[in-house]
Amino acid sequence: MKKIAIIIAGVFALIAALAVYPLFLADGGENTPLAVTLEGVETEFTLSAPLPETNETSYPVYRTTVSAATLESVEEVAGVFGMTGKAEVANQRTGEVRVVDDSKGELMRLSMYPASGALLYEIPDRQFPDLVEERPSLPARDEAIKIADAFLTERGERSPGAVVNAVEVDQRQEVWEAGGSEPEEVYDVTLAVRYGRALSGLPVYGDEMAVIIGDGGEVVGMVKCWREVEAAGEVEIIRAEEAYEDLKAGRTIRPLEVPGDARVSIEEIALGYWMEPRTIEQETVVPVWVFSGTAYHDGSGESYQAYVKAVE
Known part of the structure; x- marks a missing residue:
């Protein structure tokens, strides 16, 4: 046989x-610098975790x-x-x-x-x-x-x-x-x-x-x-509530990797820093809000993660 x-x-x-990037990024992919996208605005989001409170209102910015x-x-x-x-x-x-x-x-x-x-x-x-x-x-x-x-x-x-x-x-x-x-x-x-x-x-x-x-x-x-990177001052960040509204409106750093009619349960919300893919120039590194959870579509669930700019 x-x-x-x-x-x-x-x-x-x-x-x-x-x-969402593979270990070896294909040369044919289209990438853009840190920016928002309005794709996926029909996705239904639910919060399964509390919106975090942070005592810090500003975080360092880094120069690359x-x-x-x-x-x-x-x-x-x-x-x-x-x-x-x-x-x-x-x-x-x-x-x-x-x-x-x-x-x-x-x-x-x-x-x-x-x-x-x-x-x-x-x-x-x-x-x-x-x-x-x-x-x-x-x-x-x-x-x-x-x-x-x-x-x-x-x-x-x-x-x-x-x-x-x-x-x-x-x-x-x-x-x-x-x-x-x-x-x-x-x-x-x-x-x-x-x-x-x-x-x-x-x-x-x-x-x-x-x-x-x-x-x-x-x-x-x-x-x-x-x-x-080297430190280059500090920047004020937006609250998690504001970032969540941006998420629901589709204002994420990268396109949402789920079908438009999916249901997403947000199970963890945290701050982090975002680095662009290898083919994109990046002069500064700023904080982002990271939303993690599970995306449900057609009866199955898969891991979900999205990034929202934490600065105005």
Whole structure:
């Protein structure tokens, strides 16, 4: 019987760290800077948690700094990762600068994005294998963290303030027999060690820092969109009640990821900071209200999270 291999990417999405963005953002996606959208205004919202009171009426604002992403600087970074090759602009829209190296018998890629200084490293054939015939040997959680920390530190990419907030399956492959009702085999192909941080005691949303570990404990990928910041004064924030009204009106930072006729139960409300995706320039980092809960549609529920600007 014919067998079919199916890759399941990002099996356990880390909502708190990555929001609605995949680990490796597609170049074809359209992104805009911190702004509101009016999509999803027909969605029904209910509060299952009290609106929080905060004694603080102002919070710090931060100014960002990013690493240069010139042809020369990207080639230098590629050298740190053991790669050789000429850097080229791979995407005119995003400005992505890429080095491709196949001199060691397998393809390796390293990209940097000038808007954010983000860095993307991958060995595609090992990170996204077409077919897995034997169960990969993946490290236990503590060992995976040691591998990831060492990989980042050796390359000068271990940022101060970064803490591990998840070790989880990143790629999973299912092997199906044609006509079967369930997979014959399920293989965890890679693990992701993900990092997060806080600013002024508030979690940062939108950051990307993850090391991808494959068979035998080998690092097969890394992503880092982690703007360095410095304090730049304070800003007054709006009350949670005002932010909730903005949420119901559809004035969110990103489009609501639910059907317009869905029902959303808000179960947690908190403050945080928002970081833009890797292809978007961001000069300042300001607080946001984060609304988390469950979205119900067609009899099923899924995790929901939305971000509302906490400043006027």
